[in-house]
Amino acid sequence: MIAARSVSLTIRGRTILAPSDLALRPGTVTALVGPNGAGKSTLLKILSGEIRPGSGEVAVDGTDIRAIAPAALARLRAVLPQSGDVAFAFTVDEVVRIGLAPGIPRATANEIVRRALAAVDLADRAAQLSPTLSGGEQQRAHLARVLAQLWSSGRGDACLLLDEPTASLDLAHQLLVLKLAQAQAAAGGAVLAVLHDLNLAAMAADRVVVMSRGRIVADGTPAQVITREMLGAVYGVSLGVERRGNRVFVLPAGMEAA
Amino acid sequence: MTTAPPTEAVPAEEAGGPARLSPALALTGAGIAVAVAALLSLAVGAIPIPPSRVIAVLIQSLGGRDAIDPALAGDALVILDIRLPRTALAMLVGAATALSGGVMQGLFRNPLADPSLVGVSAGSALAAAAWIVIGGSLAASIAPVVGTLGLPLAAFAGGLVASVILNVMATSGGRTSIVGMLLAGIAINGLAGAGTGFLVFIASEQQLRDFTFWTLGSLAGATWIKVLLVLPFAVAVALVAPMLARGLDAVALGESAAFHVGVPVERLKRIAIVAVAGAIGAAVAVSGVIGFFGLTVPHIVRLACGPGHRLLLPASALLGAALLTLADVVARTAGAPAEVPLGVITAAVGAPLMLWLLAARRRSMGE
Numbered sequence: 167m168i169a170a171r172s173v174s175l176t177i178r179g180r181t182i183l184a185p186s187d188l189a190l191r192p193g194t195v196t197a198l199v200g201p202n203g204a205g206k207s208t209l210l211k212i213l214s215g216e217i218r219p220g221s222g223e224v225a226v227d228g229t230d231i232r233a234i235a236p237a238a239l240a241r242l243r244a245v246l247p248q249s250g251d252v253a254f255a256f257t258v259d260e261v262v263r264i265g266l267a268p269g270i271p272r273a274t275a276n277e278i279v280r281r282a283l284a285a286v287d288l289a290d291r292a293a294q295l296s297p298t299l300s301g302g303e304q305q306r307a308h309l310a311r312v313l314a315q316l317w318s319s320g321r322g323d324a325c326l327l328l329d330e331p332t333a334s335l336d337l338a339h340q341l342l343v344l345k346l347a348q349a350q351a352a353a354g355g356a357v358l359a360v361l362h363d364l365n366l367a368a369m370a371a372d373r374v375v376v377m378s379r380g381r382i383v384a385d386g387t388p389a390q391v392i393t394r395e396m397l398g399a400v401y402g403v404s405l406g407v408e409r410r411g412n413r414v415f416v417l418p419a420g421m422e423a424a
Numbered sequence: 425m426t427t428a429p430p431t432e433a434v435p436a437e438e439a440g441g442p443a444r445l446s447p448a449l450a451l452t453g454a455g456i457a458v459a460v461a462a463l464l465s466l467a468v469g470a471i472p473i474p475p476s477r478v479i480a481v482l483i484q485s486l487g488g489r490d491a492i493d494p495a496l497a498g499d500a501l502v503i504l505d506i507r508l509p510r511t512a513l514a515m516l517v518g519a520a521t522a523l524s525g526g527v528m529q530g531l532f533r534n535p536l537a538d539p540s541l542v543g544v545s546a547g548s549a550l551a552a553a554a555w556i557v558i559g560g561s562l563a564a565s566i567a568p569v570v571g572t573l574g575l576p577l578a579a580f581a582g583g584l585v586a587s588v589i590l591n592v593m594a595t596s597g598g599r600t601s602i603v604g605m606l607l608a609g610i611a612i613n614g615l616a617g618a619g620t621g622f623l624v625f626i627a628s629e630q631q632l633r634d635f636t637f638w639t640l641g642s643l644a645g646a647t648w649i650k651v652l653l654v655l656p657f658a659v660a661v662a663l664v665a666p667m668l669a670r671g672l673d674a675v676a677l678g679e680s681a682a683f684h685v686g687v688p689v690e691r692l693k694r695i696a697i698v699a700v701a702g703a704i705g706a707a708v709a710v711s712g713v714i715g716f717f718g719l720t721v722p723h724i725v726r727l728a729c730g731p732g733h734r735l736l737l738p739a740s741a742l743l744g745a746a747l748l749t750l751a752d753v754v755a756r757t758a759g760a761p762a763e764v765p766l767g768v769i770t771a772a773v774g775a776p777l778m779l780w781l782l783a784a785r786r787r788s789m790g791e
Binding site: 216327 | 442535675678
């Protein structure tokens with residue numbers, strides 16, 4: 167469980183993130199949405215421990231994140247960052263192995279890597295050099311690395327933070343990523359995903375948090391949060407929102423059912 | 425669940441994997457290269473000594489000087505007093521320089537990075553020039569031993585000072601920025617170059633000759649004292665390297681991703697920088713600036729064995745020891761009785777290799 171209490175970040179007088187609270191709930195997929203520059207990635211990086219907030223604090227399972235050593239933190243949460251270029255010509259297999267917790271028996275490690283690659287549809291690419299993969303394949307290789315980290319962490323309910331995990335993926339693999347996120351939540355982990363596609367967010371997330379100009383402006387179920395009013399106020403666009411049972415869809419204006 | 429074969433270490437041999445040497449083969453091969461280079465270095469010179477006699481002298485000397493067959497006494501003198509310290513120094517400097525290059529490249533996530541890039545070598549060179557032009561004669565007039573030891577110690581101190589300045593300049597808020605460090609390195613290189621240039625300008629002709637020879641790198645003045653001077657720093661970087669290997673692999677994904685998988689990135693950088701500064705400072709101190717060596721050796725290893733640092737670092741150390749020893753054999757035999765500066769040979773081989781690697785890289789990466 168990761169919780170941020172009144173975290174903020176100001177860089178050279180510019181407020182990137184106004185004091186914000188966000189507690190990720192175990193067993194829940196939370197989608198973090200909002201326009202570009204709203205502070206989504208900053209909040210995710212603060213939650214991951216990667217950047218220190220200017221004020222406020224982050225706690226993981228009740229412990230201040232600053233007091234947790236990187237190696238211990240890596241067993242409590244995994245992170246899929248936005249860009250994932252690899253500096254040297256590592257094979258896909260080697261990239262995935264970098265995620266493994268140290269000290270895993272070799273047979274177990276091999277099995278975890280095999281499963282992780284299969285889970286992202288890269289089972290037949292293990293030996294290929296990472297720089298020769300397409301952008302989407304590289305993204306999936308990094309996702310496999312993140313899965314290897316989760317599955318070797320020794321606990322099933324580690325947190326998972328995903329920064330635009332669907333950005334360079336085709337439709338089938340976007341759904342695959344979200345299914346893996348839901349699986350981690352089903353295992354008891356708290357999952358946070360920065361997403362741009364509101365329909366994907368509405369479909370995959372139990373909870374949607376909306377950010378705008380460095381603030382959290384809405385927080386609730388997809389149906390509560392994704393409304394015409396929110397889209398107008400936050401994105402400055404006029405779009406239709408369609409409801410079908412519990413599900414909501416965002417549609418181009420004028421296309422909503424009468 | 426656990427049916428995976430427990431011994432298979434290189435899954436890359438499945439369909440379409442890159443051709444790579446296995447760790448056992450690479451390390452054995454590099455080890456043999458070290459032994460052959462050392463034997464050659466002890467056998468070749470103004471008085472050629474057959475390898476069989478070299479081995480006999482080495483084995484007998486284990487029992488002390490008195491245990492050596494009197495018939496071999498002449499050879500023993502040449503081997504143990506002249507060639508052995510030089511060979512040992514070549515191996516230590518080669519291993520330390522190549523290993524430092526491998527660590528720096530991993531840290532900078534850049535296969536073209538080199539300790540000389542971040543100003544460590546330039547700092548050493550400036551301090552050495554200052555010693556030769558200003559300090560040396562002064563100190564030698566006090567006591568000859570101060571003059572002898574002063575140059576290497578000054579070079580080492582210069583390298584360390586450059587590293588400290590670099591660290592201060594590139595670190596803010598507890599984080600070291602790699603880009604900031606590279607830029608600071610360029611600035612330090614420029615400053616040290618200007619200082620060195622000025623000293624060369626005011627130097628006397630004799631000082632200039634000393635200094636030019638020294639900046640091109642040479643093992644000509646090898647003594648056991650110099651071996652002992654560089655030994656602790658080479659051992660330190662060799663002991664630290666295995667602990668850095670996993671972290672450097674992770675840093676290849678970026679510093680954030682390395683932190684995400686549990687690497688204490690800031691500590692890793694501090695340890696790596698100090699270890700490299702010590703090793704390079706000490707190496708430059710005893711042998712001068714040997715160009716392109718720390719850059720080229722890890723490159724060759726990466727090409728043969730892949731980029732994983734668990735193998736890259738030890739293999740680079742061994743190959744560095746072997747190649748610098750061989751380069752030194754060429755340095756003292758090619759133009760005998762005069763010596764060709766070692767840095768001239770390493771640059772003459774290393775620079776074209778570097779260009780070829782760049783061209784090959786551009787082709788394969790489609791840049």
